[in-house]
Amino acid sequence: NRIYFASNFIMEEALLIYPKLSKKSSYLPNPLPHRSLVIDSERNQYRERFKFEDEDIVIGNAGWLIQRKRFDVFLRVCAGLKKNFPQIKILIAGDGEEKENLIALSRELGILEDITWLGWQTNLVSFFHSLDFMVFNSDWDSVGLSPLEAMQLGIPAFCSVVNGGLGEILINDYAFFIQSNHNLENLIKKIQYAIDNRNEIKDLTLKCRDHIHQISNPRIIAGEVLSNYSSSVQKI
DSSP: OOEEESSHHHHHHHHHHOGGGGGGEEEOOOOOOOOOOOOHHHHHHHHHHTTOOTTOEEEEEESOOSGGGOHHHHHHHHHHHHTTOTTEEEEEEBOOTTHHHHHHHHHHHTOGGGEEEEESOSOOHHHHTTOSEEEEEEEEESOOHHHHHHHHTTOOEEEEEEEESGGGTSOGGGGGGEESSOOHHHHHHHHHHHHHTHHHHHHHHHHHHHHHHHHTOHHHHHHHHHHHHHHHHHHO
16 A cells, blocks of 8 residues: 655655656665674774774775676775875675675775775674774665764765665765765765864764754654555555
């Protein structure tokens, strides 16, 4: 009786394929469990596992190493940042068919020795808890969840998504964290600003965290689904 889509973007894609779904289709955000902020003692503990130094700036990304996930953009952003911040270290969780190409690109960019390749992880606790910043890039995604998860933990996440619904969540002041193209210069400038103005960006990240928790609250989303279900049962 009802179809929920995690973004208006993906709903519109579906309706282009089959317009008759429009009467029973609506947007409802993905439910996300509440996540506690990463505290410094936890971060230090996890970073020691990867032999990161206190002064290192750790930037990470997680996902399939496939073309549409644009890890090439991620690597080029990290290489650009490293020109002004030589203490940049890179953490990548995930695997896929593009890994060898990405290793070759990393070597060409001169950052191969700065990368820790984690491969597939059963959970991303050690990954997230080691980061200073996350960078997420994609050509196509209904909604990218990993940057939202990072924000929930208090980690600023900078995103470039050409086609996707993440921008429906990162709105108003939080649009600072997302752009609809892979403009390297813009991404590098924003992250440089974040490194130089950590307290300001921390405050913005914490406000964004509250925003994400509010719209992705599982109880509210479950209530919406239950309400529509109850209405449809009554009509029967």
